[in-house]
Amino acid sequence: MRDAAERRVKAVQDDPKTLVSTGWLARHLDDPDMRVLDASWYLPDKGRDPRTEYDAAHIPGARFFDLDDISDARSELPHMAPPVEKFMSRMRAMGVGDGHQVVVYDTAGLYSAARVWWLFRLMGKDDVAVLDGGFPKWQAEARPVEDLPPVPRDRHMTARRQNYLVKDVTQVAAAAKLGDTEILDARPPERFRGEAEEPRPGLRAGHVPGSRNVPFQALLNGDGTMKDAPGLRVAFEAAGVDLSRPAITTCGSGVTAAILNLALERLGKTDHALYDGSWAEWGQFATLPVATGED
Template identity: 75%
Template structure:
């Protein structure tokens, strides 16, 4: 059993005990790969944890960018959260319908906006349902709530910063994609992208940080997975993946083991794999 921490990860039991807290806000941040054939919003409408609001990762993003679901401008994040009734003084719990997949992305996004009272639901909606806990299909009653944001620029990296880190070897770059995608053995799911990985990056498939039931491994097992991937935790870490979603699982895991010096490469392979002037490693 992983210890509950309202700033990183909480159990279904913790959430059930706090479900009626007046300053609790629950977000369903389910997101699926485009080829998964699943509609996250429709699934939310059919059943969700009582009081949960739907957080649309694709819409609450920087739609000016050609890259998928890049972090939104501060003003957009604030306005969307206000409309959802999420603001200052709230404890936020984020979950997804896969177990532990896209919710850490929204946890990271709140961190980027300077909000620390936010946790991911360990095991997500599948665990909640397996335990036969209460669900509903009604939208919550929402009241506007003011939100103050202080963007933490150090938590996100752009392509120039990642390229420098790849050359200078002064960061550990950790890629959450599958070994087949990392090595370049299979084609990328997004058309037009080269196969392979950022030179001098390490591969830690996000599934290696999870238990069979979709919960996150404990601190000792997380450290073992980092060690097995060859990660040197004396260095700051940059996480990456296909499009900046599952990379955040590594950020969450790093936070759980007390390694606070980490950032996420928001463009991830959707950006790096597109530009022919950036080097690609294989194998």
């Protein structure tokens, strides 16, 4: 009875379009059309080099996805979504293309991997999932790792940008003024309230007026895995979020906001987008209103 119940839980959890378990990836790791990406990324003040960590140990066959490199070099904002042509070119060179199932992980558990999941979705690619619990869970289960990068074979990729999945500052300002959309901020509460300085210099403290604080950690279990659907729903509702309304997610620079998008997708909600510039953009313009406290 217990084994059957566990299998039912796994069947509900594993979804190759959103989130998969370490067990699911282990079973499919050698599939010819499986591509695994290490999308680890950290704020500069963390003192960690994700590329060096990748070189030391990664899931067998994983390619390293550099968030700062695979971005829009024309923008002064950090790791903005790249042009379609650049994304396709980088993926082809990494041997990632049409017909592949992509699984993305990071070395924090569930942090920057969701951003790459969102990027693939933005480019019209749906066969992509985040590894639940990431590399820490994979290692804790004594699963295999290697320190040599794979030798990629060029694979054709086609992409078509899905503009409804991303919002710019003008669209977010309009949504905040109209109040017809839930703006969800994934930053820690003290940053949302304006009580802590931003890690990037020169930014004002606070949040977009009318937005709600849903710290991304509230969507995770203690082991870094994502909460189940009832737990996610409770977390959003505890923050005062009306899940029947469209949603725009935001954070410091558009990375952890994607965890909220992933969680919303897990709840079957599809009318959500990500504010790519996030607070790195909003916080630098004196002409944009800023709220502090609990708003």
